[in-house]
Amino acid sequence: EEEEEVEVELQPDRESPGPSKKRPEEENPPKQTRSAFEFTRQAFTRGKSHTVVCSLCKRDGHLKKDCPEDFRKVELEPLPPMTPEFLRVLSSVCGRCYTDFSPDDLEQNVKESILQDLEAFVRKQFSGARLRLFGSSKNGFGFRMSDLDICMVLEGRDNLHNLDCTNIIKGLARHLKKHPALRNILPITTAKVPIVKFFHRFTGLEGDISLYNTLGLHNTHLLATYAAIDTRVKVLCYAMKIFAKTCDIGDASRGSLSSYAYTLMVLFFLQQRNPPVIPVLQEIYDGKKKPKVLVDGWNVYFHDDLKALPSVWPEHGKNTETVGELWLGLLRFYTEDFDFKEHVVCVRQHARLTTFNKQWTSKYIVIEDPFDLNHNLGAGLSRKMTNFIMKAFINGRRLFGTPVKMQLPIAPSAMEYFFDTEVLTGGELAPNDRCCRICGKIGHYVKDCPMRRKARHRRDSENVQDSGEEGKDPVRPKNEPWRKRDPAETRCCFLCGSASHIKRDCQLNRVPAGFQKGNVKMERFAPPTAAQAKNLREKEKQGLTPQEEKRGRKQQNVILSPQAGSLACRNVTRPGHKNSPVE
Structure with a gap:
């Protein structure tokens, strides 16, 4: 701009052809100067830096990759020496979890009678229908008043090929509305497995009927077989599920892990124990080649003959640890020994399976389904939820690994001492950044x-x-003109x-x-x-x-x-x- 101004001043005046007299100021023009601007960080910020906030702990001064509260950077404190008296207390606490929350035989009989009644009613509309229980009501790890998970299959058909699932589910829902004991019938045809939800008004039980969830039936049979091998399996699984519910990390619909995932974690630990408590049933077979039993394209074979298990599994009965020792060992295993970044929680083989082999390196906690090998039960975990879960395990390791004086039998205050939400979670709430703020669930806006x-x-x-x-508008009267409310x-x-x-x-x-x-x-x-x-x-x-x-x-x-x-x-x-x- 300064150069252009100089050029304009040097142009001659065309309107006055004669020479003009120059003023004294024009004879000696002022000396022109130039300004220089430096685009540097110091010039713009004066040496100050912007504030960085960690997305994990919500504190400023560092990023999430350098967060000191990341469970992978937490230095575990050494535990004090364990005493036999405190191990007996831990065994009693875990046993109390099982006795307080496991359903009794009478409740199981009530559920079986409901199943038989529903099957007889459904067969009036679908003559070849068969109903079978699966899930927590049948695998041996269900709580009292757990929901009824029912699978419906048709005689003469092994799969859903050439079946109109939508019309079958809608027809089943219309027929169930005629049942006098059922309420709130809701068909869901858009799910991966079509279901009909219902409420049994005489017992207060909720349930759903799915169509050809045959993989779930075999999965239930596998878990029930593991539960029948050793009584310690059930006790530890109940303690783990109560631990997860206490810390609010046991609901997959809210962005955490399901109770089924925690059950697989317990089974995997018991298989990796030295000597092992339970075998890998999918690796026990006669001959050199593993048999194939294909369901929905997956091999669902496993050894289910428990009477012959002592003869085919040499490690049977060698592990004599108490429930308290195993429970503390489980918490220490997943906080000290097992590397979630490198290995997969896999119950179908004893050898360690790496996340690189499964191509699941981008996930934080990897838990493989024993039959559907493409299903990672930890795929829905965020980094914040993973950090919250592992911090709960670390706090549990410190709480259950620090001996205190208690008398047997344990009092209710002892149960509150071990399953204290404030201690296990550090007073924090589970992350809900992925949840809907109205219903608290994930999967929708x-x-x-x-x-x-x-x-x-x-x-x-x-x-x-x-x-x-x-x-008719209930707010605006008939003769009142429209107005913005x-x-x-x-x-x-x-x-x-x-x-x-x-x-x-x-x-x-x-x-x-x-x-x-x-x-x-x-x-x-x-x-x-x-x-x-x-x-x-x-x-x-x-x-x-x-x-x-x-x-x-x-x-x-x-x-x-x-x-x-x-x-x-x-x-x-x-x-x-x-x-x-x-x-």
Whole structure:
């Protein structure tokens, strides 16, 4: 620009051809200067750096690759010497987990009777239908009041080839609506395995019927066989599941691992123990070549003859460790010895399987399904959730590995000491960055939340009923012109559908007394049912305050369980608990 100005000044004036007199200032023009600008970091920032925030611990000053709270960078403290008395306490604690939460024979018989009744009813519509239980109700690791997982197959057909699954599921749902004991029939035809969900009103059990989930049947049989080999297998699996639920890391729908994944972790540890507690059933066979039993393209063979197991497995009965020793060894195995970055939790072979061989190097925790070899049960874990899970294992190693003086038999306070949420999680909540903020589940956005759709549909139906005519605006009178409504007029609760409050003030969204500090969190809340939301709206219309309702319930003293003070007893006292089918 300065050069252009100089050129303009040097151009002659065309309008005045004669010479002009120059002023004294023009005879001696000022000396021109140039400014130089340096594009350097120091010039722009004055030596200051931007703030970096770690996405794991949410603290500034470092990135997640340098986070000191990353479980791979945590230096494990050496454990003090273990005492025989404390090992007996650990065995008693694990045994208490099994006795308090395992279903009894009467409950199993009730579930079998429900299965037989449903099969007889379904065969009226589908003459060749067969129903079979699978999952936690049949594999030997289920809790009390666990859901009914039922598989439906048709006689004469081995797979779903040339079957219209959508029409079969819809027809099954229409037929089940005629059953007097079933409620809330919901067909889900878009899932990977089509199912029909239902609620058994006489027992309070929830269940679902899937179509040709034959791989799940063989998987259930495999776990039941492992559970029958040694009683310590069941006890350790129950302790692990309670540990996971206490730390809120046992719900795959919320971004963590499923209880099935933790069961496989226990089985893998017992196989790797020296000497092993259980064998690798898929590696026991006669001859040099492994037999093939193909289901859905996968080999589901395993040795299921337990009577012949002592003769075909030389290590049978050699491991004599107590449950307490194995439980502490399990926590130390996954925090000290096992490298999740290099190896896979694999129960189908004894030799270590690397993540490089499976091409699963980008995952943090890799757990292979024993039959579906392409299924990684830890594929849905984020780095934050993985860090939270491993920190819970590290805290559990320190808690269960530090001897304290306790007397046998253990008191309820001892169970609370070992399964303390504040101690095991460090007072932190499980990461929910991948969850919907309305229902707390993963897999959808807030705008597609099913609870929001249900609340909107329920609210619309109530508005139609209040107006008396379908399609009539219940808020605006007939003669009133249209106007834009205020947010206060249109707001409502997404949980119960009431217009008197919003979600954060809803009673269904409040934390119950059973979830207070120091208590065991046995399971997450299920979404509020239509009956719960309806009762809440009726109480609001009646003007009944929560304090008055609490005083009304104060006089009801009900004995819920013979194990007074146990974890199971304390758990069933929380709101929303389902009574046992026997009751």
